[in-house]
Amino acid sequence: MAVVRVAVVILVVWGGLFALAPAKAMVVARVAAVALAVWGMLVVLVLAPSLLPKAWQYYLYSPASTGLWVLAMFVSPFVACFIKWQWIKEGSGRE
Structure with missing residues (x-):
């Protein structure tokens, strides 16, 4: 049931994205x-060490x-967007 709710939210947000001006929609999509x-x-990166020995x-x-x-999960998207x-x-530039 939670998966259906998440899918509905994604579809509503994606539909609202196309209601924006095309330039703003591209900015939101790139972010x-x-x-x-x-x-x-x-x-x-967090799953990669699972291939190493248990010790x-x-x-x-x-x-x-x-x-x-966890801190990187919150901070790094903002740094990458900056x-x-x-x-x-x-x-x-290919338009």
Whole structure:
């Protein structure tokens, strides 16, 4: 049931995105793409140590490193959008 609610919210937001002016819709889409790419990379980075031996996982998944990972999930999309703002605002220039 929760998956259906999330899907409905995504469809409503996506439909509202097309109601914006095309330039603003592209900015919102690029910001979403940057944030999703950053979150995807952070998830890969947190799952990668699971391939290592069990003795190493204790140190890699310590409370401090997990807390830093959660902090990175909140902060890094904003940093990435700040760094890529020129591309977000103007696009690739192939129009």
